[in-house]
Structure formats: C-alpha cells, structure tokens
Amino acid sequence: MSDNNKNPILDIGKTAFSFFSFKTKMIVIGVVIGVFLIIIVPVVAITSIFTPNTKNSSEKKGGGSGSDSSSTSVTISVNEVFDEESLTKYENATFPMPFETWDKNKDVVTSRFSKSRTLTVNGKVQTGAHTGIDIVCISKSSPKVCAVASGTVVVAKAGNTGYGNYVVIQHLSDEGKRFYTLYAHMVNGSIAVVEGSEVKVGQVLGIMGSTGNSTGAHLHFEIRLNDNTSSSAVNPYPYIFRRRGEKVK
Ligand SMILES: [Zn+2]
Numbered sequence: 001m002s003d004n005n006k007n008p009i010l011d012i013g014k015t016a017f018s019f020f021s022f023k024t025k026m027i028v029i030g031v032v033i034g035v036f037l038i039i040i041v042p043v044v045a046i047t048s049i050f051t052p053n054t055k056n057s058s059e060k061k062g063g064g065s066g067s068d069s070s071s072t073s074v075t076i077s078v079n080e081v082f083d084e085e086s087l088t089k090y091e092n093a094t095f096p097m098p099f100e101t102w103d104k105n106k107d108v109v110t111s112r113f114s115k116s117r118t119l120t121v122n123g124k125v126q127t128g129a130h131t132g133i134d135i136v137c138i139s140k141s142s143p144k145v146c147a148v149a150s151g152t153v154v155v156a157k158a159g160n161t162g163y164g165n166y167v168v169i170q171h172l173s174d175e176g177k178r179f180y181t182l183y184a185h186m187v188n189g190s191i192a193v194v195e196g197s198e199v200k201v202g203q204v205l206g207i208m209g210s211t212g213n214s215t216g217a218h219l220h221f222e223i224r225l226n227d228n229t230s231s232s233a234v235n236p237y238p239y240i241f242r243r244r245g246e247k248v249k
Contacts, residue, residue, distance in 0.1 A: 023111065038047075061120070094239040095148035096202065098183060098221050103139035110134045110218060113235035131233035132222035143208045145183050145219055146200045148240065154180070154228065156195045163220065164212025165191055167205045168228060180232075182222035185214045 012193055038230040097105070111117070118127045137143035147169055155168035163184035173178050187209030210217045223239060224232040 018218055045224060054227075058145050093242045097240055098135065098181075098219060099137045099208070100146050100204065101140055101143040102137065102204075106139040107135070107137045109237070110136055110240070113237060129230070131230045132184075132220050133236050134218045134220050136216075136218045142187070144187060144204045145206050145208055147201055148181055149205045150201045151181075151199060153195050153197050153199055155182075155195045156191050156193050158191065160211050162212050163207065164214060165206065166212070167191060167193060169205075170228070171197060180222075180224040180228045181207055181236075182220075182224065184220035185209050185218060186213050187211065194242075209240075 001198075005029075028120050038225050049237040111130060116127060117130040118125060120126075149169070149171045150173035151169040153167060154170045155166065157163075157167075158165050163182070165184060165186040165188060166181055166184040167186070168182045171181065173179060186206035188211060189207065190207035192206055193205050199205070207216055208219050214220070221236055221240075222233050223236040224230070225234055226232055
C-alpha cells in the first residue's frame with residue numbers, strides 16, 4: 001500500500017481538520033482573527049499607553065515627601081515638575097488660580113492628579129488615587145486661598161484628618177451643569193466662609209496650610225463634576241493651567 005509513504009503526524013492533522021467543511025473552517029478562522037482584532041489589539045494598545053504615564057507621574061512627584069504631597073520640597077522648579085509644553089499658564093484657562101497671587105517663576109504644582117499614586121511617607125508606602133493637584137504658593141507668606149468661581153459653600157469644615165480644614169463650593173456651569181471645587185489643608189482658624197453662604201470668584205476662603213494628611217503647606221485642589229464625591233473628581237490641571245491643544249471636558 002502506498003499509505004506507507006504518509007507522514008502519520010500530518011495525516012492525523014489532516015483528518016482532524018478535514019472533519020469540518022470549508023465554510024466552517026473559514027468561519028473559525030474569521031472568528032479567531034476577529035477576537036484578536038477586537039480584544040487583544042486594544043488591550044495591548046491601552047496597556048502600552050498607560051504604562052509609561054504611570055511611570056512618569058510617579059517620577060514627577062518631585063520631592064515626594066508629603067503624604068498628600070509635599071511642599072517641603074520647595075526647591076522644585078517648574079521645569080522639573082512639568083515638561084515645556086505644559087508651562088503655558090492662563091492661556092484659555094477656565095479658572096483663575098485658586099490663590100490671591102501667583103508667581104509663575106516661583107510657585108509650583110508639586111503633585112499631579114493620578115488614578116493611582118504611590119508615595120512613601122515616613123517609610124510607609126501609601127497607594128491610592130490622588131484626586132486633585134497639589135499647589136504651593138511659595139512667593140508669599142500665608143498665601144490666601146481663593147474661590148476659582150462663584151457659588152455656594154456646601155462644606156466648610158474644621159478637622160485634622162484627611163483634608164484637614166477644607167471648603168467645598170458648589171457651582172453651576174454656563175451649561176447649567178453642577179460641579180464642585182474643593183480646597184484642602186488650610187490653616188487652623190483661617191476658614192473665612194460658612195456653609196450655605198454665597199461666594200464670589202476670587203473671594204478668600206482661608207490660608208494655605210498643612211492640616212490633615214499633609215506634611216507641608218500646600219493647597220490640595222479638586223474639581224468634581226456632577227456630584228460631590230471623590231469618584232467624580234477630574235484632573236483640575238487643564239482648568240487652571242491649560243495646555244496647548246488640550247481639551248477640557
Ligand atoms: Zn493632594
């Protein structure tokens with residue numbers, strides 16, 4: 001028999017796959033390619049996009065000595081914190097700075113908004129989302145923290161955990177959408193507004209401090225869209241230091 005010439009391995013393969021009709025084979029191959037394109041390619045792409053960002057943001061924590069960032073590292077220059085493109089400040093910004101004065105050559109952002117931030121504080125590693133940005137006004141002593149937009153004070157709370165002494169203002173956007181701004185870690189006894197009061201843009205809310213989960217004087221500033229929860233926080237950076245070409249939600 002000429003069957004002796006057959007490679008038994010190939011023969012098994014042929015037999016197994018031949019069980020299916022040509023149409024079925026094409027469908028199976030199509031499904032395999034489809035799954036690859038729809039699931040695997042996007043997953044790999046997303047992973048490769050986000051991995052370098054995470055590394056960058058942890059590197060850019062700067063002095064990183066603060067639990068909620070750190071203003072002890074006041075020697076950080078703006079150039080070390082941001083890349084050149086992001087140095088454009090106030091250009092088309094939605095809001096003014098949340099300080100009475102801001103010297104762009106001295107004052108700095110020490111920690112960015114991040115979905116997961118790892119900090120080492122007194123030897124302890126803390127991991128979690130950083131739902132705002134940390135801003136330090138170095139150029140002035142006892143810098144005044146100011147509302148970035150008019151609205152109603154919904155929280156004016158004294159305390160020495162978490163946000164420390166902090167204020168939350170509820171605003172309405174031009175489109176009638178509700179949003180909130182949060183100002184944390186202010187100096188004991190400095191809160192200058194009460195819950196329920198109306199505030200104007202630029203109105204003084206308190207003095208930049210280090211109360212709560214903080215190791216150095218700084219303002220932790222948040223913007224929350226729609227509802228007043230940390231899960232609704234968005235990156236405030238573009239709203240006050242808008243980068244060229246960056247879209248604001
Ligand atoms: Zn912070």
